[in-house]
Amino acid sequence: xxxxxxxxxxxxxxxxxxxxSDVITKAKECVLDQLGVQLAASRLEWNQIAYSTMKAxxxxxxxxxxxxxxxxxxxxxxxxxxxxxxxxxFDDIGPNFGHGHPGCVVIPAAIAICEKGHASGKDLITAVVxxxxxxxxxxxxxxxxxxxxxxxxxxxxxxxxxAAAKILHMDATGLVQAFGIAGSFAxxxxxxxxxxxxxxxxxxxxxxxxxxxxxxxxxxxxxxPPDILEGETGFIAAFADSYSFEPLTKDLGKEFLILETGxxxxxxxxGIVSSLDTVLRLVKQNKIGPNDIKQVTVKLGATRIDQVxxxxxxxxxxxxxxxxxxxxxxxxxxxxxxxxxxxxxSFWRDPEVLGFVRKVVMEVDPEADxxxxxxxxxxxHRISGKVELTLMDGRKLEDVNRPVKGLPGGDxxxxxxxxxxxxKNAASVIPGEQAQxxxxxxxxxxxxxxxxxxxxHMRA
Numbered sequence: 114x115x116x117x118x119x120x121x122x123x124x125x126x127x128x129x130x131x132x133x134s135d136v137i138t139k140a141k142e143c144v145l146d147q148l149g150v151q152l153a154a155s156r157l158e159w160n161q162i163a164y165s166t167m168k169a170x171x172x173x174x175x176x177x178x179x180x181x182x183x184x185x186x187x188x189x190x191x192x193x194x195x196x197x198x199x200x201x202x203f204d205d206i207g208p209n210f211g212h213g214h215p216g217c218v219v220i221p222a223a224i225a226i227c228e229k230g231h232a233s234g235k236d237l238i239t240a241v242v243x244x245x246x247x248x249x250x251x252x253x254x255x256x257x258x259x260x261x262x263x264x265x266x267x268x269x270x271x272x273x274x275x276a277a278a279k280i281l282h283m284d285a286t287g288l289v290q291a292f293g294i295a296g297s298f299a300x301x302x303x304x305x306x307x308x309x310x311x312x313x314x315x316x317x318x319x320x321x322x323x324x325x326x327x328x329x330x331x332x333x334x335x336x337x338p339p340d341i342l343e344g345e346t347g348f349i350a351a352f353a354d355s356y357s358f359e360p361l362t363k364d365l366g367k368e369f370l371i372l373e374t375g376x377x378x379x380x381x382x383x384g385i386v387s388s389l390d391t392v393l394r395l396v397k398q399n400k401i402g403p404n405d406i407k408q409v410t411v412k413l414g415a416t417r418i419d420q421v422x423x424x425x426x427x428x429x430x431x432x433x434x435x436x437x438x439x440x441x442x443x444x445x446x447x448x449x450x451x452x453x454x455x456x457x458x459s460f461w462r463d464p465e466v467l468g469f470v471r472k473v474v475m476e477v478d479p480e481a482d483x484x485x486x487x488x489x490x491x492x493x494h495r496i497s498g499k500v501e502l503t504l505m506d507g508r509k510l511e512d513v514n515r516p517v518k519g520l521p522g523g524d525x526x527x528x529x530x531x532x533x534x535x536x537k538n539a540a541s542v543i544p545g546e547q548a549q550x551x552x553x554x555x556x557x558x559x560x561x562x563x564x565x566x567x568x569x570h571m572r573a
Contacts, residue, residue, distance in 0.1 A: 116342050117292055117342045118285065119361070120361060121285040122285045123366055124279055125279075126285075127243050129236075129238060132238070132239065136371060139371050140242055142531055143241060144238075145551075147216040147221070148571065149537075150197070155180035155197045155542065157201060159200065163192070163315065167185060168183060172185035173185070179568075180543075188321075188325045188326055192319065194224070195318035195320065195321035199214060199317035200314045201380055202431075204377070208252065208374070214317070218244075219245055219272040220244075221317075221321050222244075222277055223277065224568065231564075232280050232564055233561055234560060237564055241371070242371055243275045247272055249370035251271050254357060256356055260419075261416060261419075264300070264352055265301040265302065265313060268299065269301065270299050270320040271295055272320075277325050277328040278291055290336060290339070294331055296338070301313075305431055306435050307424070308432075375519055375520035375522075378518065381435070382434055384413075384420050386517050387514040387520075391499070391500040392409060392444075395502055399510055401504065406472060408503040411437060411476070414477070414478060414498070425438050426470070430455055437475070443460055446466050478497065497514065528556070543570075555567065
């Protein structure tokens with residue numbers, strides 16, 4: 114049995130009753146976090162374009178678009194809500210740190226199919242766990258060489274396939290075909306890390322749409338390669354230069370990767386946050402300000418620098434969120450790290466901010482650019498790197514990057530902290546009392562007989 118078939122068997126057999134309590138709790142946390150991000154992002158210009166485009170296309174009224182309340186076909190709803198969910202760099206991070214965002218693809222697709230078929234909260238939880246497991250394992254198998262080749266989370270599509278298939282009670286044979294179809298829809302390019310643009314937001318929506326489409330095609334008998342993951346010219350060999358099939362099935366059903374999901378507390382690329390935490394720690398410990406600093410030297414792996422160290426003067430919001438130097442600038446000069454700070458175009462041209470941005474120098478640290486090997490060797494290179502400050506008085510300060518609260522490897526956030534993040538994200542769209550009802554409904558998600566009860570609270 115190859116890994117494509119083995120993953121398909123796992124998903125088809127998985128039952129809610131098999132899930133450990135901590136896995137169920139984590140799934141609820143992931144749902145709450147993703148719904149909050151969808152609400153916050155739904156009002157942003159580029160996401161409104163995705164919404165208006167799908168609205169113009171019409172669609173059978175099956176599933177709800179958050180905030181706006183329209184109902185459209187499940188694939189269209191997954192596209193719009195998934196684009197919202199990845200639409201402001203505040204969504205969760207999967208086990209392959211900074212190189213996997215399962216929530217924005219798995220959860221919108223799962224909810225859309227649940228709402229279409231009036232499935233229960235337990236159905237949603239089980240589907241979410243299945244989707245996170247499949248996507249996380251493929252991510253770990255591919256490693257970071259996918260990034261180096263210019264692709265962004267090309268495996269995005271497989272999580273929605275697993276989640277939708279689970280809700281529709283598809284057997285393993287059908288799921289093998291659905292995965293096979295999905296492999297031909299995979300993609301997503303990373304040129305935005307060099308020159309900006311908002312196309313990254315669409316990658317999640319497109320994966321949710323095409324993931325559901327793959328399942329519907331397989332349901333009707335469309336055939337595909339049965340070894341799409343491990344095949345000689347299958348997905349993994351096509352997208353990755355360096356890979357291992359071992360993570361696809363190792364300890365499958367014994368360990369659940371959803372438990373390794375991290376939640377962002379700053380709305381920027383996750384690859385920035387550990388270095389940001391280090392520079393803020395150095396500034397606080399030594400009681401210095403931006404004017405005391407002559408140069409900031411950030412040492413990271415070449416892959417990470419390629420991701421967050423190329424843009425110094427952002428021309429659009431995504432450019433700001435993927436610029437480590439700019440993020441340092443608004444943090445130290447403006448003392449701001451909220452979403453509004455990245456959205457504020459005046460900051461992109463602010464002389465004080467840009468003055469500090471020019472002090473930031475990126476240097477490659479070869480030790481920080483090793484393959485992701487945590488699962489195979491017990492070593493974690495996700496937070497490798499350091500920050501060095503050269504002060505105006507000649508002193509030099511330095512510290513190594515450490516695990517950051519909320520993100521993989523760092524201290525976990527509590528349910529209360531996630532609820533507070535949700536309520537802040539939702540505040541611009543729905544009243545506080547309504548936001549609280551969403552939190553309460555997600556907390557009791559496994560008692561809902563119909564997921565529509567949750568989505569009724571997600572309309573402005």
